[in-house]
Structures are given as C-alpha cells and as structure tokens.
Amino acid sequence: MDVKIPDNELEVITVSDLLKRVLELKKSGFRFSQANAALIDGKLELSYSFSDYENYALHTLRIVADTGEEIPSITQIIPAAVFYENEMKELFGARIMLIDTDLNDRLYRIRQKTPFGKKETEAE
Amino acid sequence: MGKRSVIPFGPQHPVLPEPIHIDLVVEDEKVVEAIPSIGFVHRGLESLAEKKDFNQMVYVAERTCGICSFQHGMGYCESVEHIFGVEVPRRARFLRTIWAELSRMHSHLLWLGLLADGFGYENLFYQCWRIREKILDLHELTAGGRLIFSVNKVGGVTKDIEKEKLEEILRTLDEADDELRVIRSVFFEDRTVLSRLKGVGVLSKEQINELGAVGPFARASGVRVDMRMLGYAAYNELSFIPIVSNDGDCYARCFIRMMELFQSIKLIREAIGKIPEEKEIEVPVKGNPDGEYFMRVEQPRGEAFYYVKASGKPLLDRMRIRTPTFANIPALCEMLKSSEIADVGLLVLTIDPCISCTER
Numbered sequence: 001m002d003v004k005i006p007d008n009e010l011e012v013i014t015v016s017d018l019l020k021r022v023l024e025l026k027k028s029g030f031r032f033s034q035a036n037a038a039l040i041d042g043k044l045e046l047s048y049s050f051s052d053y054e055n056y057a058l059h060t061l062r063i064v065a066d067t068g069e070e071i072p073s074i075t076q077i078i079p080a081a082v083f084y085e086n087e088m089k090e091l092f093g094a095r096i097m098l099i100d101t102d103l104n105d106r107l108y109r110i111r112q113k114t115p116f117g118k119k120e121t122e123a124e
Numbered sequence: 125m126g127k128r129s130v131i132p133f134g135p136q137h138p139v140l141p142e143p144i145h146i147d148l149v150v151e152d153e154k155v156v157e158a159i160p161s162i163g164f165v166h167r168g169l170e171s172l173a174e175k176k177d178f179n180q181m182v183y184v185a186e187r188t189c190g191i192c193s194f195q196h197g198m199g200y201c202e203s204v205e206h207i208f209g210v211e212v213p214r215r216a217r218f219l220r221t222i223w224a225e226l227s228r229m230h231s232h233l234l235w236l237g238l239l240a241d242g243f244g245y246e247n248l249f250y251q252c253w254r255i256r257e258k259i260l261d262l263h264e265l266t267a268g269g270r271l272i273f274s275v276n277k278v279g280g281v282t283k284d285i286e287k288e289k290l291e292e293i294l295r296t297l298d299e300a301d302d303e304l305r306v307i308r309s310v311f312f313e314d315r316t317v318l319s320r321l322k323g324v325g326v327l328s329k330e331q332i333n334e335l336g337a338v339g340p341f342a343r344a345s346g347v348r349v350d351m352r353m354l355g356y357a358a359y360n361e362l363s364f365i366p367i368v369s370n371d372g373d374c375y376a377r378c379f380i381r382m383m384e385l386f387q388s389i390k391l392i393r394e395a396i397g398k399i400p401e402e403k404e405i406e407v408p409v410k411g412n413p414d415g416e417y418f419m420r421v422e423q424p425r426g427e428a429f430y431y432v433k434a435s436g437k438p439l440l441d442r443m444r445i446r447t448p449t450f451a452n453i454p455a456l457c458e459m460l461k462s463s464e465i466a467d468v469g470l471l472v473l474t475i476d477p478c479i480s481c482t483e484r
Contacts, residue, residue, distance in 0.1 A: 032336050034429045038442035053349045058418060080336030080454045109163035115171055
C-alpha cells in the first residue's frame with residue numbers, strides 16, 4: 001500500500017491573523033477538519049485543523065487568547081465550522097463573535113455553564 | 125410559493141436509532157431548510173480527563189460509542205503512544221487491525237439492516253443482522269465481549285488471538301462472504317430498493333468538501349479520503365485502496381458500505397496471513413505523557429480525530445474526540461434541503477448517524 005506519511009504541522013498565530021490564515025489555507029486546497037479548545041494555565045488555546053486530502057497533510061492553526069478576548073468566527077469562510085465554534089463557546093466560554101448560526105448555548109442541553117471554562121475559584 | 129410550515133423531526137422517530145432533533149421548514153412536501161439540534165444525551169466524557177489518569181482514559185474513550193468502541197480505544201492509545209514515542213509490537217498492530225476491521229463489518233451490517241428497515245424491507249433487515257451476529261460472536265470468541273471489549277492499552281493490546289481462533293475467524297468470514305453475496309444482489313438490483321435510493325439525496329464532491337463531510341458519506345460523492353491510508357496499526361503492510369463512487373446519492377452510500385464489507389474480509393484474511401509469530405503484544409510504558417498529538421483513524425462512519433495534550437502528569441490537560449457524525453451533520457442539513465419530506469428519514473439514516481458518539 002502507498003502509505004501517506006503526512007506533515008503534521010502546528011502553526012501558532014495571533015488572533016488578528018486568524019481569518020487571513022484560514023482564507024489562505026482554504027485557497028491553497030486545505031479542507032477544514034476540526035476545531036477544539038483547551039484551557040491551559042488560565043488561557044484558551046484554540047486549534048483549527050485543516051487537511052489536504054491529496055497527501056493527508058494536517059495543518060493546525062493555534063491561537064492563545066485570554067478568556068474574555070473576542071475571537072472572530074471563521075464560519076463566513078468555513079461554513080462547516082459552525083458546530084465547532086458553538087461547542088468552544090458553550091463548553092469553554094470562548095467569546096467567538098458573529099458565528100453564522102449562533103445556537104446561544106443550546107448545542108448541548110447541559111445545566112452547567114461553560115463546564116470546561118475557568119472555574120469560579122480561578123476567576124479573577 | 126406554497127405556505128411554509130415547520131415540522132419537528134425527532135428526537136424520537138421510528139427510523140432514528142439515536143436522538144437528534146431537526147426542525148424541517150417545508151413548503152408543501154418539499155423541505156427548504158433543516159435546522160438541527162443535538163444535546164439530548166451529552167455525557168461529558170471528555171471532562172473525565174480531569175479525574176481519570178491517561179491509562180484509565182482508554183476505558184473512557186472506548187465507551188464513547190458502543191459500535192466503534194474498539195476503534196475509539198485504538199485511536200486514543202495511538203495518540204498517547206505517539207506522545208511517548210513508543211513502538212507497539214508488530215503482532216499487536218496486526219491484532220488491532222483485525223479487531224478494527226471486524227468492528228467495521230458489524231457496524232456496516234448494523235447500518236445496512238437499519239437502512240433496509242427504514243425503507244420497509246424487514247426480511248432484509250433480519251438477514252443483515254443475522255450475519256452481524258456471527259461477527260459479534262467472533263468478538264466474543266477472541267476478546268470476551270461482544271461490543272465493548274477493552275483490549276487496547278497504551279503500548280499494545282491486552283489479549284492475543286490464538287492460532288485456532290484465527291482459523292475460526294477465517295471459517296466464519298468464508299460463511300459471511302457467501303451470505304453477503306446473496307444480500308448484495310438484493311441491495312444492488314431489487315427494484316423497490318433502487319426506487320428508494322437511486323438519485324435521492326445527491327451531494328456533489330464540491331459540496332462535501334465545503335461542508336467537511338467524512339467517511340463513506342464523502343467517498344460516495346467521489347472524495348477519495350480514507351484515514352487507513354495513513355498506515356496506522358498494520359494498514360501500512362496490507363493492500364488497500366479506498367472505495368469511491370461518483371454518484372453522491374443514497375444508493376452510492378449503500379454501495380460504498382456494502383463493498384467495504386468485502387474489503388474488510390479481504391483485509392482480515394491478509395492480516396491473518398501476515399501476522400507475525402512473535403509473543404510480545406505490548407511494550408511497557410513508563411512515566412507520564414508530556415506533549416500533544418493529533419491522531420486520525422478511519423472508523424466505520426469516517427475520520428475520527430483525537431487530540432491529546434499532556435504535561436508530564438497522570439491527568440491529561442485535554443482529551444478531545446471529534447467523531448465522524450459531528451463532521452457530517454452540516455452536509456446532512458444541506459442534503460435535506462430540497463428533498464421530499466417522505467425521504468427525510470432515509471436521508472438521515474444514510475449518513476449512518478451516531479448521535480451518542482457525537483455528544484460524547
């Protein structure tokens with residue numbers, strides 16, 4: 001079998017570069033794969049992964065943001081990101097602005113607000 | 125333009141195996157918009173990473189889904205193994221491949237049965253599930269469990285499959301192969317089946333790429349994507365090319381999954397033929413993981429994505445699973461637009477939705 005050994009690249013960018021890099025990756029043939037968040041040392045790490053299915057390369061954009069920082073939605077460029085952004089907003093409290101279809105914390109019907117976000121004891 | 129009204133579909137519906145709710149905006153009998161909502165069975169499995177150590181998380185990952193349980197465990201273990209930089213023994217990699225393909229077979233047979241039931245062909249449903257029982261019996265024979273059998277561990281597998289049991293797998297696959305050929309002709313040639321599937325719910329390759337769909341759903345529209353091409357487990361030592369169709373309709377999705385059953389049989393036969401005689405099925409893994417890794421595996425429903433981040437402690441900083449159904453919902457909603465309301469149930473089924481898996 002012709003095994004693909006892909007590049008697995010992680011690129012750390014600033015919040016202001018997010019839309020530009022997403023657009024560039026899309027134009028260069030990458031397809032959106034997933035987005036996820038992690039709360040590390042009180043900061044949000046948001047990762048947006050893109051795949052090139054010709055050679056199975058994976059390129060991940062990483063932004064590190066303060067919990068209250070506004071992050072632009074990529075759904076105008078990548079419609080498929082709508083559930084991922086709603087998830088990051090609902091579970092982590094990421095302030096993602098202008099999501100194409102903002103479900104207003106109703107993606108998962110859970111009682112706890114932002115269960116993965118900053119806990120009250122950690123709040124500033 | 126006819127009068128618009130909204131029809132709620134689900135979360136409880138005869139064709140739905142699991143709960144998803146879709147608000148269907150209809151004009152007469154035509155769907156013009158579909159607005160999904162999930163969240164009825166959210167379990168918070170990822171948050172258990174705050175309480176369970178990275179070894180215990182194998183069991184949590186396996187419980188993400190009852191159907192692709194084995195593959196969830198394998199995907200998680202492979203991501204942690206990458207962080208550790210350990211090389212799993214070759215026999216363990218082949219064992220993982222055999223169980224992964226058996227899991228694919230029982231999942232596809234389950235889906236084919238549900239599809240047959242969805243278009244009202246109960247006898248065909250029973251035939252599919254009868255063959256599926258044989259595959260579940262093989263799970264029980266080799267691993268002791270029928271659906272969730274916890275044989276993965278970080279560094280390898282916990283159980284070996286003895287020679288006699290490998291021979292039993294081959295015997296059962298011969299039987300399943302013959303029986304599948306009979307039901308294949310019904311799925312591919314029966315007039316009633318064709319009238320429900322041909323030309324229904326068509327999505328183009330461009331739409332699939334734009335909406336990020338994966339798995340047999342994407343391959344049915346000509347997108348040549350299958351994570352087994354990455355060569356994880358023992359796929360790098362087997363002959364494999366993705367099965368693709370260009371029709372993009374319900375029939376093509378059925379065709380892909382049916383042909384993948386035969387492909388799985390071929391892969392298992394090849395893996396059993398090549399499995400090394402060595403005794404080692406695991407390597408010791410010492411310490412705690414430190415680093416992060418994105419792992420992709422091809423589950424029966426498509427590409428599953430595992431993200432593990434650790435900082436040298438027993439508890440992980442983050443464990444995230446992106447299931448195939450999560451990626452397929454936007455394309456499902458697009459497909460429902462302009463469909464007939466009578467086809468909605470069947471269209472939802474053709475993405476092989478696994479909602480519990482999606483909600484983790």
